[in-house]
Amino acid sequence: MDALLSSLVSVAFHGVAYGMILYVISVGLSVTMGLMGFTNLAHGVFAMAGGYILVSALSRFDLPFPLALALSFVLVAAVSVVLERLLYARLYGASELEQVLFTIGLIFMSVAVARMIFGTLQQPVELPESLKGPLALFGREFPIYRVFLIVFSSSMIAVLWFGVERTLWGAMVRAAVDNRAMAQAIGINTKRLFTITFAVGSGLAGLGGALGAEIIAIQPTYPFEQLVYFLIVVSVGGMGSLRGPFVAALLIGVTDTACKYWLPQFGAFFIYVATIGLLLWRPAGLFGKSA
Amino acid sequence: MSAVIETRDLCMRFGALTVAEKINFSLAPGDRHALIGPNGAGKTTFVNLLTGRLAPSSGRVFLGGKDVTALSQSARVKRGLGRTFQINTLFREMCVLDNVALGIAERRGLSGRLWRPACAHAAVREEATDLLASLGIADEAARRVVDLPYGKQRLVEIAIALGLRPTVLLLDEPAAGVPSLESERILRALDGLPAEIAILVIEHDMDLVFRFARRITVLVQGEILCEGSPEEIAGDERVQRVYLGERHA
Amino acid sequence: MNHPVGYAADSRLRWTEYLPWIVAIAVFFLLPNYLSLGARVLTFILFALSLDLIVGYAGIVTLGHAAFFGTGAYVAGILSAKLGLADPILQLLAGASAAGLLGLVTGAVILRTHGLAQLMLTLAVAAVCLEIANKATPVTGGADGLSGVTVAAIFGQFRFDMYGRTAYLWCLALVFAGWWLVRRLIYSPFGASLTGIRENRLRMQSIGAPVYLRLLTVYTIAAAIAGVAGVLLTQTNQFVGLNVLGFEPSGELLVMLILGGVGRLYGAFVGPLVFLIAQDYLARQFPEYWYFGIGLILVLVVLFARGGILGISDALLRRVRGRT
Numbered sequence: 001m002d003a004l005l006s007s008l009v010s011v012a013f014h015g016v017a018y019g020m021i022l023y024v025i026s027v028g029l030s031v032t033m034g035l036m037g038f039t040n041l042a043h044g045v046f047a048m049a050g051g052y053i054l055v056s057a058l059s060r061f062d063l064p065f066p067l068a069l070a071l072s073f074v075l076v077a078a079v080s081v082v083l084e085r086l087l088y089a090r091l092y093g094a095s096e097l098e099q100v101l102f103t104i105g106l107i108f109m110s111v112a113v114a115r116m117i118f119g120t121l122q123q124p125v126e127l128p129e130s131l132k133g134p135l136a137l138f139g140r141e142f143p144i145y146r147v148f149l150i151v152f153s154s155s156m157i158a159v160l161w162f163g164v165e166r167t168l169w170g171a172m173v174r175a176a177v178d179n180r181a182m183a184q185a186i187g188i189n190t191k192r193l194f195t196i197t198f199a200v201g202s203g204l205a206g207l208g209g210a211l212g213a214e215i216i217a218i219q220p221t222y223p224f225e226q227l228v229y230f231l232i233v234v235s236v237g238g239m240g241s242l243r244g245p246f247v248a249a250l251l252i253g254v255t256d257t258a259c260k261y262w263l264p265q266f267g268a269f270f271i272y273v274a275t276i277g278l279l280l281w282r283p284a285g286l287f288g289k290s291a
Numbered sequence: 292m293s294a295v296i297e298t299r300d301l302c303m304r305f306g307a308l309t310v311a312e313k314i315n316f317s318l319a320p321g322d323r324h325a326l327i328g329p330n331g332a333g334k335t336t337f338v339n340l341l342t343g344r345l346a347p348s349s350g351r352v353f354l355g356g357k358d359v360t361a362l363s364q365s366a367r368v369k370r371g372l373g374r375t376f377q378i379n380t381l382f383r384e385m386c387v388l389d390n391v392a393l394g395i396a397e398r399r400g401l402s403g404r405l406w407r408p409a410c411a412h413a414a415v416r417e418e419a420t421d422l423l424a425s426l427g428i429a430d431e432a433a434r435r436v437v438d439l440p441y442g443k444q445r446l447v448e449i450a451i452a453l454g455l456r457p458t459v460l461l462l463d464e465p466a467a468g469v470p471s472l473e474s475e476r477i478l479r480a481l482d483g484l485p486a487e488i489a490i491l492v493i494e495h496d497m498d499l500v501f502r503f504a505r506r507i508t509v510l511v512q513g514e515i516l517c518e519g520s521p522e523e524i525a526g527d528e529r530v531q532r533v534y535l536g537e538r539h540a
Numbered sequence: 541m542n543h544p545v546g547y548a549a550d551s552r553l554r555w556t557e558y559l560p561w562i563v564a565i566a567v568f569f570l571l572p573n574y575l576s577l578g579a580r581v582l583t584f585i586l587f588a589l590s591l592d593l594i595v596g597y598a599g600i601v602t603l604g605h606a607a608f609f610g611t612g613a614y615v616a617g618i619l620s621a622k623l624g625l626a627d628p629i630l631q632l633l634a635g636a637s638a639a640g641l642l643g644l645v646t647g648a649v650i651l652r653t654h655g656l657a658q659l660m661l662t663l664a665v666a667a668v669c670l671e672i673a674n675k676a677t678p679v680t681g682g683a684d685g686l687s688g689v690t691v692a693a694i695f696g697q698f699r700f701d702m703y704g705r706t707a708y709l710w711c712l713a714l715v716f717a718g719w720w721l722v723r724r725l726i727y728s729p730f731g732a733s734l735t736g737i738r739e740n741r742l743r744m745q746s747i748g749a750p751v752y753l754r755l756l757t758v759y760t761i762a763a764a765i766a767g768v769a770g771v772l773l774t775q776t777n778q779f780v781g782l783n784v785l786g787f788e789p790s791g792e793l794l795v796m797l798i799l800g801g802v803g804r805l806y807g808a809f810v811g812p813l814v815f816l817i818a819q820d821y822l823a824r825q826f827p828e829y830w831y832f833g834i835g836l837i838l839v840l841v842v843l844f845a846r847g848g849i850l851g852i853s854d855a856l857l858r859r860v861r862g863r864t
Contacts, residue, residue, distance in 0.1 A: 033656065041603075090843060096659070097601045101798050102842040104791045108835025116828045224788055228667050235660040267675050272668040276661060280649060283657040342746070368748030380746070382739040385546060392547035393736045394747040401729045402749060408551035408727040416547050433548060455747060 009140065011258050017146040019253020020153035021212030023246050026233040027160065028201020034177045034240020036092060036194050039099045042106040043205055043230055044223035048114065050076050050206025051218035055123040065128040069210055076206025077199040084198045089191070107223045114220040123218040149211055156207070157246070160200075164242060173197055177240045232275045238288025247286060293356055295320050295489045296372070296459045301340060301350035303333075303513070310336045311347070312514045318459060318489040325504035326493045327524075329533060333513040334493045335377060338461050342374050343367045355458065368397075373457030375448045377464045377493075381436045388432040390447055391419040394454035419454065426450055426480050442473030449480055460484070462492045466499055478502065501525070509533070545735055551727040560809050564712055568705075575704035576776070581816050582711035583772045586718045588797050588808035590765035595794070596803030597726055598758050599738030600651075601659060603790050604666030607646075608639040608763040610785035612770030614673060615639075617686040617780035622679065626692035628710070632771050639767020640760050647759035651752055663787060670786040685781030689774055700775070707776040714772060718765050723805065725761070734758060795838050801848030810849050 029043040050072035057068035083106075091099055131148055134141040164170035172193050176183040184190050209218070216226060232252060237245030252271060259270050278286070294317035303311035310333040318324055326334050339345040341352060343364040351360045354370045362370075382390050392415050396402040401412060410416070423429040426446050431439060436447060445465060452460055465481065466474045474496070481503055484490060494500050500507065500521075507524045509516040511533055517524065524530055567578050591605050612635035619625040619634055650661045673680045680686060693699040700706045725731050736744045737751055744751050774780045783789060792815075800811025815834075823830040845852055 039656070039659065087839070087843070094842075096655075097595065097802070098842050098846065100601055100603070100659070101794060102839055104794065105835040105838030105842065107791075108795075108838065109832050110835075112828045112830075112832035112835065115831070224791075227787065228663055231656075231660050231663060235656050239656050265675055267671050269668065269671045269675070272664045272671065275664050276649070276668075279653065279657045279661055279664075283653045285657075364745045365748045365750055368746060374746060376742075376746075380740060380743045382736055382743060384739055385735065386548055388548045389546040389732065389736075393733060393744070393749075396547070396729050396732070397748045402733045403730055403754070405725055405728050405730045407729075408549075408724075409545065409547045409729045409732045410549050410551050410727070412547065412729065419547065451743070451747065 006140070007261070011261055012254060013142060014146065015254030015257035016250060017149045017253070018212075018215050018257055019250035020150055020157075021208050021215055022229060022233055022253055023249035024153050024156060024208035024211065025205045026208075026230045026237075026245055026249060027157075027242065028198075028204045029230055030234045030237065030239055030241065030245045031173065031177070031197055032201050033234060035173060035180075035197055037180075038088065038092060039096055040088075040103050041100060041227060041231075042103040042110070042223065043202075044226045045107060045110040046076050046080060046202040046205035047209030047212075047216075047226070047230075048110070048218060048220075048222040049079070050209035051213045051216075051222070052114065052118060052123065053206065054210035054213060055125060055218060058126045059124075065131070069207065072210035073203040073207040077203030080202035081195055081199045084195050088198070089194075092194075107227075111220045111223060114222075118220070120220055123213070125213045125218075127214075145214060149215075152211065153208075156204070160204070161242060169193075169196065228272075232271070234285075236275060236278050236285055238285030241285070241287045244285055244287030294318060294353070295322075295355060296341065297353040298341070299351045299353070301337075301352065302348045303336060303340060303345065304348045310513045311340060314350070314513075314515060316508065316515070318491060320458070320489055321487055322489040322491075323503060323505045324489070324491045325500045325507045326491060326510055327495070327497075327500060327507060328510035328516075331512075332510045334510055335463055336513075337510065338374060338463050338491075338493065341461060342372060368455060368457075371456075371458035372461070373452040373455045373459065374461040375452050375463055375465060377467055379441075379444050379448055381444060381447055381451070383437040384435060386433050386435055387423065387428065387439070387447055387450075388416065388419050390436055391422055391450045391454045392416060394451050395419055395422075398455050422450055422454055425483065426453075427476065440473070442469045442476060445469055445477060446480060449477075453484070457488060460488050460490045462490065464493055464495065466494065466496050474499075545726050546732045547729075549727065557806075560806070561716070564715075568708060568712075572703065572705075575708040577816070577820055579704055579707045579711045579772075579776045581813055582708070582715045583769050583776065584793070584796065584812035584816060585809050586711075586715050586772065587766055587769035587793060588800070588812050589715075589718055589722050589805075590762040590769065591793055591797055592802065592805070592808045593722060593725070593758055593762040593765075595797065596807070597731065597734045597738065598755055600755065600759070602662040603659060603787055603794075604662035604664075605762075605766060605793060606785055606787075606789040607666040607669045608643055608766035609770040609773075609789065609793075610669055610673065611642050612636065612639045612767030613774045613780045613784045614680055614686070614770075615767075616771040616774040617681075617689050618679060620689045620691065620774075621681075621686050626690045628691050628694050628775055631691070631775065632714075632768060635771035636764045636767045639770065640764030643760045643763020643766075644756070647756050647763070651755045651759060666786055666790060670782065673782055673785055681781075683782060685779060687779050689778045689780065691775045691778065704776070711772050711776065714768060718768065722765070725758075726805065730754070730757075795834060797848075798838065798841055799848050801850035804847075804850050807848055807850050814849065 025047045029040060032038055032040055053072045053075055054068050057063040057071055091102055127145055131145045133144055135144045135147055164173060172188050176188060176190060176193060180190065229252065233245045233249045237248030256268065256271055259266060297317040298314055301311055301314040314337065328334055336345065340347050343362055351358055353359065354367060354372060359367050359370060395418050396415050399415065401415065420429055420432060423432055426449065428443055428446050431443060436444060449465060466477050469477060478499060492503060504521060506518065507521055508518045509524060509530050516529060516533065517527055567574065587609055594600050594602055594605065615635045615638045616631040619631050646665045650658055653661060674682060691700050694710060698706050733744065733749055733754055737754060741751060770784060773784065796811040796815045797807060799815055800809065801807030819830065841848060847854065
C-alpha cells in the first residue's frame with residue numbers, strides 16, 4: 001500500500017514537472033495559432049534550439065546556469081523575430097497546406113543543421129551542483145532539479161498570465177485573437193503585435209526546451225518526435241487560449257508518465273487514443289471556441 | 292393554397308442576443324416576395340435558417356408541407372430549395388460553365404459517377420450553356436470566374452441556383468456590390484425568372500424591391516414588423532419611421 | 541494552374557501523357573543496373589498519386605498518409621514472414637483491403653472535423669500506427685523490423701529475380717493500373733465535384749452535394765492505393781521496418797508531391813522521380829547537405845514556385861508560346 005502511494009506520488013510529481021515543461025513550450029504555439037492563424041509545425045525547432053543553446057553555454061562556454069537559461073530565451077526570441085519578419089510574414093494569408101509545407105521545410109533545415117553542428121547523439125546536460133541531488137520533502141525524496149523546474153515554470157507561467165491579463169500588450173493579443181479584423185479596424189498595429197507575440201512565444205519555447213533538456217532529450221530529431229505532443233497540447237487545450245493548454249499539458253504529462261511507468265509495453269498508445277477521443281468529443285479543444 | 296416554404300414560430304438566439312423572434316412566414320408558388328429591413332435586422336440569418344446553414348433555437352421550417360427543420364443544407368436543396376449568397380460564393384478558379392454544370396449534374400444525380408468522363412455528358416453541358424444564354428452570359432462560359440467583372444459573377448451566382456430547378460429561390464441581395472450600370476442586367480434576369488418558382492429577395496436597393504416584389508415583409512430586430520403590398524408598405528408610418536426615408540413617403 | 545477537369549475539359553490522352561511510360565520501359569532495357577532504384581521510384585509514384593487525390597483534388601491536408609502505406613507494407617510483411625503466405629497477389633489484396641478499411645474507419649471520423657483538429661487527428665492516427673508497430677514486437681518485429689519476407693512467383697510464373705527485373709515490371713504494371721484508375725476518377729463527374737468541394741465547400745453543400753460522403757469515398761480509395769504502394773515496397777525490399785510509418789515519411793511524401801506539383805496528376809510522377817534520384821546520388825555523398833537542401837527547396841517552392849516543377853515548366857511554356 002505504501003509502495004503504491006509512493007509510486008503514485010512519484011508519478012504525479014514527475015508528471016507535473018513534464019506537463020509544466022510541455023506547457024511552457026507549447027503556450028507560444030497556442031497563441032501563435034490563435035492570433036495569427038498560422039499553422040507553425042516548426043515550433044519544436046525553437047524548443048530544440050533553446051536546448052542546444054543551454055547545453056553549449058554550460059559545457060562549451062562554462063557560463064553560469066542562470067545566464068545560460070536567460071540566453072536560451074533571449075537568443076531564440078531574437079532569431080525568431082528575424083524569421084518572422086523575413087519569412088513567416090509572407091505566408092500569413094496563405095493556405096493551410098502552404099503553411100504546413102513551409103514549416104516542414106524549416107524543420108528539415110534545422111534538423112540538418114543540428115546534426116551538422118552537434119552530431120546525432122543526445123546532448124548531456126551538466127546541471128549546476130546546487131541543483132543536483134535529492135531534496136527531502138514531506139518524508140520523501142524528490143530530485144531537486146524537478147522541484148526547481150516546477151517552481152520556476154510556475155513563476156514563468158504566472159508572469160505570462162499576468163502579462164496577458166493586465167498589460168496593454170496582453171489586451172491587444174486577446175482582442176486580436178478574438179477578432180483580428182476588428183482589432184485592425186480599431187488601430188492595433190497587428191504587424192508589430194504579431195512580431196512581439198511570436199518572439200515571446202518562441203522565446204518561451206526555447207526556455208522550455210532548455211529547462212526540460214533532462215526530460216525531453218535534446219537531439220536533432222526533436223522537432224519531428226515532439227511535434228505530436230505540442231500539437232496535442234494545443235488542440236486538446238484549445239487553440240488561442242492560455243488556460244486550456246495548461247490543463248491539457250498537465251493531463252498529458254501525468255498520463256504519459258503514468259503509462260510509461262505502469263504500462264510500458266503500450267507506450268504512448270493511450271495518449272493518442274485519448275487525444276482522438278477528446279477531439280471527437282470537443283473538436284475545438286477543452287477550452288477552445290467553436291468556429 | 293399550399294405553401295411552398297413555411298416557418299412556424301421560428302426563433303434564433305445566440306446567448307442573450309435574439310436574432311429571430313417567433314417568425315411566421317410562408318411563400319406560395321409563383322410568389323414574388325421581398326424581405327427588407329435595416330442592417331442587422333436578421334435577414335441573412337433568416338435565410339440561413341431557411342436553408343439549414345443554421346439550426347434554430349426553436350420553431351419549425353417546412354418545405355412543400357414536410358418538416359425539414361432537422362435536415363442539412365444538401366437535403367433541403369434536393370427538396371427544391373435554392374439560394375444565392377450575399378457575397379459571391381463561387382468556384383473561382385473554375386470556368387463559368389463548370390460552376391453551373393456542377394449544380395446541374397447534382398440535380399440529375401450524375402455527380403457521384405466515377406467512370407465516364409464528365410466532359411462526355413453532353414446533356415449537362417448543353418443545359419448549362421442554355422442556362423447561361425438565358426442570362427446573357429453564354430459567351431463567358433469558358434472564362435474562369437475570377438476573371439469576370441463583379442456584375443457578371445453575380446449572374447453566375449444566380450445561374451448556379453437556377454440550375455438546380457428549385458421550387459423556392461432565396462436571393463440574398465442579388466444586386467449588392469454591383470455598379471449601377473451593371474445592375475440593369477441583374478434586374479432583367481430577375482424579371483425573366485420562371486413564373487412558377489416562388490422567389491424571396493432580400494434587398495436594400497428599394498428601386499429593385501418596388502419594381503420586382505408583389506408582396507413585402509419588413510423585418511426589424513428579428514421580428515416581422517408588417518407585411519403587405521408595395522403600396523401598403525410604402526404608406527405605412529411605422530416602416531417610414533424605421534428606415535425608408537422621405538422619397539417613398 | 542491545376543490539371544483542368546470538369547465538364548468543359550478534354551479527357552483524351554495528350555501525346556505528352558505517353559512519355560512517362562516510354563521512359564519507364566526504356567529504363568528497363570537501357571539501365572538494367574538501376575532497376576531497384578527504378579522500382580523504388582515507381583512505388584513512391586503510386587504513393588504520391590494516392591496523396592494527390594486527397595491533398596490536390598479533395599483539398600484535405602493530411603500529415604499521416606503514411607499510416608495507410610505502412611499498413612499495407614506491414615500486412616504484406618506479416619502475411620509472408622509470420623504466416624508463410626507468399627503469393628504476391630494475395631499480399632496485394634490483403635494490404636489494399638487493410639489500408640482501405642483503415643482509411644474508411646479513420647476517414648469517417650476525421651472528415652467530420654476541420655482545421656487544427658482535423659490536422660491533429662491525421663497525425664494522431666499515424667502516430668498510433670507507428671506506436672503499435674513499435675510495441676507489438678512479436679507480430680511486427682518492433683524496432684528491428686520484419687525480415688524474412690518472401691515473395692512467391694507471380695501467377696506461379698514470374699519469379700522475383702535478384703536483378704530486380706520482375707520487381708520493376710511488377711511495380712510498373714501496378715503503377716499503370718493505379719494511374720489509369722486515378723485518371724478516370726479525376727475526369728469523372730465525381731472528380732469534378734471533388735474539385736468543387738476543394739474550391740468552395742459551402743457552395744457544394746448549397747447545390748445539394750453530399751460532401752462528407754464524397755470525401756469519405758475518395759479518402760478510402762486513396763488509402764487503398766497507398767496500401768498497394770506499401771505492399772510493393774515490402775515485396776521489392778523483402779523487408780519492412782518502422783520507417784514506413786509516422787510523420788517523417790508522410791512529410792517526405794508531401795515534399796515529393798509539392799516538388800512535382802500538387803493537383804496536376806503528373807506532379808506525382810515528376811516529384812518522386814526527381815527527389816529519389818537526387819536522394820540516391822546526393823544523400824550518399826553529403827547526407828546532411830541533402831537534408832538541408834530538401835528543406836530549403838521546400839521553403840523556396842512554397843514562397844516562390846507554388847506549382848512545383850510542373851508549374852515552372854507551364855509558366856515557361858506559356859512564355860515561349862507568347863513569343864511565337
